[in-house]
Amino acid sequence: MAPVTTAGSTHARHRVERGVLGNGLRVVFSPDRAAPVAGVAVAYDVGTRSESPGRAGFAHLFEHLMFQGSVGLRRSAHARCVERSGGSFSGSTHLDHTMYSEVAPANALERLLYLESDRMRGLRLTEASLANQISVVKEEIRTNVLSRPYAGFPWPRLAPVMFGSFANTHDGHGSFADLEAASLADAAEFFDRHYTSRNAVLSVCGDFDPDRVARHVERFFEDVPDRAAPARVDLGEPEPEGGRACYRDPVAPLPAVAWGWRVPDPVGALADFLPHVLLAGLLAAADGGRLVRRLVVADRSATSVTARAGLLGDAFTLRDPSALVFQARMPAAGTADRVLAGAFQEMDVLARRGPEAGELAGVVAQAVAGLLGKTDSVLGRARRLAVFELQRAAPELLGELPALLAAVGPDRVRGAAAQLTPDRCVSIELIPAAGA
Numbered sequence: 001m002a003p004v005t006t007a008g009s010t011h012a013r014h015r016v017e018r019g020v021l022g023n024g025l026r027v028v029f030s031p032d033r034a035a036p037v038a039g040v041a042v043a044y045d046v047g048t049r050s051e052s053p054g055r056a057g058f059a060h061l062f063e064h065l066m067f068q069g070s071v072g073l074r075r076s077a078h079a080r081c082v083e084r085s086g087g088s089f090s091g092s093t094h095l096d097h098t099m100y101s102e103v104a105p106a107n108a109l110e111r112l113l114y115l116e117s118d119r120m121r122g123l124r125l126t127e128a129s130l131a132n133q134i135s136v137v138k139e140e141i142r143t144n145v146l147s148r149p150y151a152g153f154p155w156p157r158l159a160p161v162m163f164g165s166f167a168n169t170h171d172g173h174g175s176f177a178d179l180e181a182a183s184l185a186d187a188a189e190f191f192d193r194h195y196t197s198r199n200a201v202l203s204v205c206g207d208f209d210p211d212r213v214a215r216h217v218e219r220f221f222e223d224v225p226d227r228a229a230p231a232r233v234d235l236g237e238p239e240p241e242g243g244r245a246c247y248r249d250p251v252a253p254l255p256a257v258a259w260g261w262r263v264p265d266p267v268g269a270l271a272d273f274l275p276h277v278l279l280a281g282l283l284a285a286a287d288g289g290r291l292v293r294r295l296v297v298a299d300r301s302a303t304s305v306t307a308r309a310g311l312l313g314d315a316f317t318l319r320d321p322s323a324l325v326f327q328a329r330m331p332a333a334g335t336a337d338r339v340l341a342g343a344f345q346e347m348d349v350l351a352r353r354g355p356e357a358g359e360l361a362g363v364v365a366q367a368v369a370g371l372l373g374k375t376d377s378v379l380g381r382a383r384r385l386a387v388f389e390l391q392r393a394a395p396e397l398l399g400e401l402p403a404l405l406a407a408v409g410p411d412r413v414r415g416a417a418a419q420l421t422p423d424r425c426v427s428i429e430l431i432p433a434a435g436a
């Protein structure tokens with residue numbers, strides 16, 4: 001494995017090493033001898049926004065198919081091998097990547113690496129496994145989206161109001177018509193296109209010797225066929241000039257409203273993006289955000305308010321375009337107009353006066369605590385390092401983010417708030433089944 005760099009930061013708690021194999025697979029190591037466990041994560045640069053018309057739900061479908069057998073393993077063998085080693089595994093689909101990961105006692109690390117290399121080398125696709133997993137995905141959509149109140153709110157309902165392209169607006173959970181029309185050849189083409197060594201990052205964290213594990217990585221992954229990475233989908237599009245829509249949720253008991261603004265590129269303009277991450281906390285933190293105090297406590301126009309930077313997923317695992325999104329549940333007699341009016345007034349106050357120093361310090365502390373909480377475990381760290389390498393070629397950002405957030409300051413937050421004006425806002429109102 002050819003070394004690329006050893007990345008470090010004065011704020012990092014853990015050493016990070018990077019390398020690349022001859023077939024283009026990028027590798028990140030982060031040794032941690034605190035406990036005898038190891039985590040492995042493989043991030044592929046394919047998410048729901050990589051799907052093309054007629055392929056809605058393929059990224060989600062492949063999250064399932066990757067556990068249905070590979071070149072050297074029968075169906076379910078991957079899961080049994082991990083569990084018999086005392087470990088656990090998971091897969092998850094996101095807007096801009098798909099993640100596969102395992103954690104187990106450190107003495108099982110060689111086995112985990114083999115398992116990931118075998119399915120990167122090729123899948124054991126059959127008509128039966130494809131039909132079975134299409135049925136599983138459809139049932140997931142029925143159970144977790146169609147039958148649950150607010151399950152598709154605000155994503156993907158808000159996306160068509162904010163964006164225009166198929167990549168940014170379609171329902172990434174999946175289209176029944178597209179899934180049912182999928183053939184074995186379609187599935188094989190999707191794998192060959194997106195599941196390549198050059199379109200992936202392998203991250204290993206935990207109790208291991210880097211030189212020894214580097215030899216295991218070369219042994220298992222070096223002969224994975226070298227196929228070119230696909231051209232990345234062009235997600236760029238102009239900002240909307242405001243917009244509002246509504247829809248009926250047949251199983252929601254009470255109304256709700258979501259609203260948001262486009263924000264700077266989370267990858268290419270990180271310094272401009274970070275104030276929006278803090279704005280989410282300033283306005284909607286459960287323990288005293290400004291919108292919670294205004295809309296829930298004072299006005300009683302909402303029963304809850306939440307916010308996040310990004311339509312779906314972690315703020316720091318998304319590419320451009322992205323958004324700062326708020327959502328509020330309302331009482332039966334609540335109105336979206338009243339909620340939005342109060343929200344715009346509070347944003348205007350922040351734009352004119354900025355946050356108080358102590359207030360901002362508390363939000364920064366919460367944001368940093370959230371980051372550390374997600375990456376304290378070796379598996380959480382492996383996942384984040386894999387995505388940072390995949391999207392930014394900068395896994396060391398994991399150790400630098402706390403200081404970058406602390407350096408934002410009130411003036412930059414005030415400047416960000418000043419850009420979030422009502423005329424740039426888009427919103428969607430959810431009307432419950434019994435609503436007018």
